[in-house]
Amino acid sequence: MTATTFPTQLIDRFGRKVDYLRISITDRCDFRCVYCMAEDMTFLPREAILSLEEIYLLAKTFVELGVTKIRITGGEPLVRKGALALLEQIGALAGLRELVLTTNGSQLATVASKLKAANVKRINISLDTLDPVKFKAMTRTGELQQVLAGIDAAREVGFERIKLNAVILKHRNHDEVGNLVQFAIDKKIDISFIEEMPLGVVDKHDRAEAYYSSDLIRADLAQRFTLLPSTQKTGGPSDYCLVSGTQTRVGFISPHSHNFCASCNRVRLTVEGRLLLCLGNDHAIDLKSIIRTPNATEQTIKQAIVAAMEIKPEKHDFNLQEQPVILRYMNMTGG
Numbered sequence: 436m437t438a439t440t441f442p443t444q445l446i447d448r449f450g451r452k453v454d455y456l457r458i459s460i461t462d463r464c465d466f467r468c469v470y471c472m473a474e475d476m477t478f479l480p481r482e483a484i485l486s487l488e489e490i491y492l493l494a495k496t497f498v499e500l501g502v503t504k505i506r507i508t509g510g511e512p513l514v515r516k517g518a519l520a521l522l523e524q525i526g527a528l529a530g531l532r533e534l535v536l537t538t539n540g541s542q543l544a545t546v547a548s549k550l551k552a553a554n555v556k557r558i559n560i561s562l563d564t565l566d567p568v569k570f571k572a573m574t575r576t577g578e579l580q581q582v583l584a585g586i587d588a589a590r591e592v593g594f595e596r597i598k599l600n601a602v603i604l605k606h607r608n609h610d611e612v613g614n615l616v617q618f619a620i621d622k623k624i625d626i627s628f629i630e631e632m633p634l635g636v637v638d639k640h641d642r643a644e645a646y647y648s649s650d651l652i653r654a655d656l657a658q659r660f661t662l663l664p665s666t667q668k669t670g671g672p673s674d675y676c677l678v679s680g681t682q683t684r685v686g687f688i689s690p691h692s693h694n695f696c697a698s699c700n701r702v703r704l705t706v707e708g709r710l711l712l713c714l715g716n717d718h719a720i721d722l723k724s725i726i727r728t729p730n731a732t733e734q735t736i737k738q739a740i741v742a743a744m745e746i747k748p749e750k751h752d753f754n755l756q757e758q759p760v761i762l763r764y765m766n767m768t769g770g
Contacts, residue, residue, distance in 0.1 A: 441737045444501035447747040452700055455504045456497045459706040460490055460518060464511040466539050467575035468561075470602050470631050474575055484706045487521045489726055493704060494525045496736050503532040507555075510706070513542040519549050526554025535559065537600070541577065543585025551592045558589050559627075562599045564608045565618060573607065590622060598625040598686070603652060604645040612652050613659045620683045627673045627686030628652050649674075649687040656685065696750035702743075710740065712747040720746075 445453040463478050464471075485493075494505055505525060512518055526534045533556050540560040543550075550558070562582060564570050570579040589597050599619055603609050612628060619626040630649060653676075656662060661679035673686030696713075703711040708723025720743045726736055 523553040540582035540585035547588040
């Protein structure tokens with residue numbers, strides 16, 4: 436590689452191709468989910484976060500370095516002013532195969548058609564329970580009917596393979612996994628079950644006691660459905676099965692019980708401009724300081740990103756038996 440020539444594909448030191456970038460565009464959210472953040476959060480001041488123009492610049496740079504999939508996350512990304520315009524800009528990038536969005540669904544009823552027009556291809560919607568009382572308890576501020584209306588709006592405008600994301604906690608919502616799958620079948624959408632990730636200190640439950648493994652979820656579902664193995668992938672960490680006789684796929688994201696680090700193809704750009712090389716470690720570089728350096732060029736930004744691949748760790752270090760070494764909350768990281 437010369438001073439002016441860059442690779443067309445990012446490769447880390449373990450030979451993994453990095454073609455998937457998750458971008459958090461805000462740490463703010465209109466929910467306060469118990470596994471994601473504290474009830475009384477202090478959010479970042481405006482000057483500490485990337486501007487929309489800076490986010491677009493970095494998205495464009497990553498696409499030029501071989502990233503083909505970008506997921507926009509938060510916090511709740513749709514609460515940031517200007518989010519739709521940013522999505523439209525990123526969705527128009529030449530070389531980007533797929534622009535996708537993770538949302539809590541609270542805003543979808545009013546913006547689903549605008550997201551479709553902005554070239555967002557797929558949407559993941561967080562839904563941990565179908566019980567309005569449990570929903571209020573788990574989100575602290577959310578209203579279930581608002582999210583259900585958002586799911587229907589997304590279906591009506593024709594998004595490809597809408598997927599629900601459900602974080603499962605023992606004695607909170609583990610008894611609902613069958614009902615959640617049936618809901619997905621009825622709506623002709625997919626669903627992934629996620630083992631809670633130990634990011635940030637939570638005070639509403641003990642993570643080790645609340646842990647409910649993907650294997651237990653599979654066993655619960657097997658009493659009600661026939662799950663067929665599937666080789667289908669979406670570029671993310673879900674391990675999918677197909678529910679026999681339906682179009683619905685059930686995914687399992689299992690950072691504890693079935694570590695998926697060996698195939699990791701992802702990096703994350705946090706809202707404060709840190710390029711996070713691993714969800715479960717603090718290996719990162721500060722892209723915000725680089726792009727805000729006077730006379731920063733496209734070349735210096737690309738050099739920093741390419742060099743960062745050398746510090747991407749082999750695997751995460753999640754441990755449910757200890758207080759998290761990773762003290763940042765999920766909303767600070769990007770969902």
